[in-house]
Amino acid sequence: MKRIVYSEIKGNSPRFWALATLLGAFVLSALAAAFYMEHYGHYVTGMNNQIVWGMPHVFAIFLIVAASGALNVASIGSVFGKPLYKPLGRLSGLLAVALLVGGLVVLVLDLGRPDRLIIAMTEYNFKSIFAWNIFLYVGFIVVVAAYLWLQMERRMNRFVKTAAMVALLWRLTLTTGTGSIFGFLVAREAYNSAVMAPLFIAMSFSFGLAAYILVLFAACRGSDRDIGDVVVQRLGRLLGVFVATVLYFTAVQHLTNLYAAERTGVERFILLDGGIFTWLFWAGQVVVGGLLPLILVFRPGTPAARTLNRNVITASVLVILGGFAQVYVIVVGGQAYPLNLFPGMEVSSSFFDGVISSYTPTLPEISLGLGGVALAGLIVLFGIKLLRFLPTSLSNAAIDPQHELTANKA
Numbered sequence: 016m017k018r019i020v021y022s023e024i025k026g027n028s029p030r031f032w033a034l035a036t037l038l039g040a041f042v043l044s045a046l047a048a049a050f051y052m053e054h055y056g057h058y059v060t061g062m063n064n065q066i067v068w069g070m071p072h073v074f075a076i077f078l079i080v081a082a083s084g085a086l087n088v089a090s091i092g093s094v095f096g097k098p099l100y101k102p103l104g105r106l107s108g109l110l111a112v113a114l115l116v117g118g119l120v121v122l123v124l125d126l127g128r129p130d131r132l133i134i135a136m137t138e139y140n141f142k143s144i145f146a147w148n149i150f151l152y153v154g155f156i157v158v159v160a161a162y163l164w165l166q167m168e169r170r171m172n173r174f175v176k177t178a179a180m181v182a183l184l185w186r187l188t189l190t191t192g193t194g195s196i197f198g199f200l201v202a203r204e205a206y207n208s209a210v211m212a213p214l215f216i217a218m219s220f221s222f223g224l225a226a227y228i229l230v231l232f233a234a235c236r237g238s239d240r241d242i243g244d245v246v247v248q249r250l251g252r253l254l255g256v257f258v259a260t261v262l263y264f265t266a267v268q269h270l271t272n273l274y275a276a277e278r279t280g281v282e283r284f285i286l287l288d289g290g291i292f293t294w295l296f297w298a299g300q301v302v303v304g305g306l307l308p309l310i311l312v313f314r315p316g317t318p319a320a321r322t323l324n325r326n327v328i329t330a331s332v333l334v335i336l337g338g339f340a341q342v343y344v345i346v347v348g349g350q351a352y353p354l355n356l357f358p359g360m361e362v363s364s365s366f367f368d369g370v371i372s373s374y375t376p377t378l379p380e381i382s383l384g385l386g387g388v389a390l391a392g393l394i395v396l397f398g399i400k401l402l403r404f405l406p407t408s409l410s411n412a413a414i415d416p417q418h419e420l421t422a423n424k425a
Contacts, residue, residue: 019102019413021403024238031237035396038389045386048379049124060380065372066350070343071125074384077222077342078118078391079152079193080215083186084223084257086111086159088250090186093166093179099249099414103231105404108163110230110395111186111223112156117391119152121384144195151189158185167403190219197345204281205349210271214264218338221257225334228254232328234399235409243411244320251327255312258334262305265341281352284371285344292348295340304337347374 024031052060062069089107092100123129139146162178165171194215197206228250235242269286272278285292308330318326351372353362399405406413 020407021105021405022407023403024400024405028237031396031400034237035393038392038396041382041389042386042393044382045121045124045384045389048382048386051379052125052383053129059377061375061377062380063372063374065353066347066374068346068350069374070347070376070380071121071383073339073343073346074387075118075122075125076193076346077339078114078121078387080190080219080342081222081226081338082111082114082118082155082219083190083193083216084219084221085114085227086182086186087220087223088227089162090179090183093162093175094183099246102406102409102414103227103246105163105166106231106234106395106399107227108159108166108182109398109404110227110391112159113391113394113398114223114226115152115155116394117387117389120390121387124383144192144199148189148192148196151185151192155182155185155189158182186219187216190216197349202354203349203352204272204278204355205285205345205352208268208271210264210268214261214268217257217260217264218341221254221261221334222338224250224254224257225331225338228327228331229335230395232324234395234405238399238405240405241408241410241413243409243414244323245411246409246414247320247323247327251312251323251330254327254330254334255309258305258308258312261341262301265300277355280355284352285348289348289351292344292351295348296344299340300337300344302337303333304340308333308337350374 060069086107088100089104089111091097092102092104123132126132136149139149141147158178159182162175162182165175165178191212194212197203197215198208198211200206231250232242234240269282272282285296287293289296311326311330311333314326351374353370353372
């Protein structure tokens with residue numbers, strides 16, 4: 016492979032500042048929404064005593080999970096020594112940190128008392144997975160920042176593989192911890208499963224790579240840089256493998272629950288009688304986020320470059336939409352099904368025990384979540400503007416050592 020040259024985005028394009036202004040507007044609206052919810056209380060949201068994790072948590076968990084997977088491209092290049100992925104590693108690390116920061120900001124602002132975070136960071140209950148995650152999230156940012164510095168400082172390149180291995184293990188641990196938040200919740204029948212950890216790892220690979228593909232296309236096209244079909248096809252096929260893995264672990268999760276007689280009720284709720292949750296599961300998660308992307312990236316034949324690009328971009332968008340549906344079903348759907356306080360008996364009370372809970376997201380909640388996405392976008396946007404995260408070219412000739420040989424023979 017030829018030596019890859021990196022450069023920042025040069026000039027002052029009106030498109031750059033227009034995008035920055037748009038993302039900044041979303042961030043400001045998120046801050047206004049957070050102030051509104053903090054000032055008037057969470058009763059102005061759709062959340063209630065039964066569903067305490069709402070749309071902001073859906074956005075936050077999606078972003079945190081995707082952050083781990085976004086680093087996968089860098090890991091493949093540095094840890095497993097795949098030359099094709101090495102030029103993509105810097106942007107991969109930047110996006111991983113940006114997504115994690117965006118998700119954590121949403122999470123903190125949704126607490127109602129962000130200042131209480133100081134207590135969470137100074138007093139720890141190590142029997143709680145939430146305490147572990149304080150170290151995992153902050154540590155992830157430090158590890159990835161160090162990994163990026165070692166990549167960008169030529170004199171320290173010999174330590175890149177070691178840092179990449181640490182980052183790989185750290186992000187797997189981080190996603191395991193995020194999945195374990197649900198896996199350790201014994202009170203909720205939709206959670207409390209050992210398969211939650213590997214399911215979240217698979218979800219991170221899929222969501223993170225989909226986000227990375229969209230950011231890579233946007234960055235290259237916005238700065239007039241070439242991106243060859245060799246890179247696009249490889250990333251598209253890899254995305255298909257991750258999507259299939261998510262579908263596999265999702266099937267394992269529900270088949271395992273169906274095998275246990277006490278979970279028949281919650282499985283029937285999610286798969287058949289759950290209304291919006293059932294629709295989101297089958298139409299959103301399985302069809303839009305699973306089957307359609309697989310068809311697009313694994314369709315037979317060799318499509319033209321423009322068709323290939325369109326298929327991979329469309330598949331990535333569908334994976335993200337299906338991913339939000341999946342996280343919504345897990346987070347909100349798992350809370351909507353009533354707690355089984357007295358197994359084998361019907362429960363009713365004035366506190367809505369034994370009743371399927373309803374939840375309708377409100378505009379402030381959605382604004383807060385979109386603000387986290389916009390903040391991640393701003394970090395990436397100014398990162399590639401100020402520092403050398405992007406290769407000057409990802410054309411076939413620059414990225415594939417066999418390309419010129421094949422072209423000359425032809």
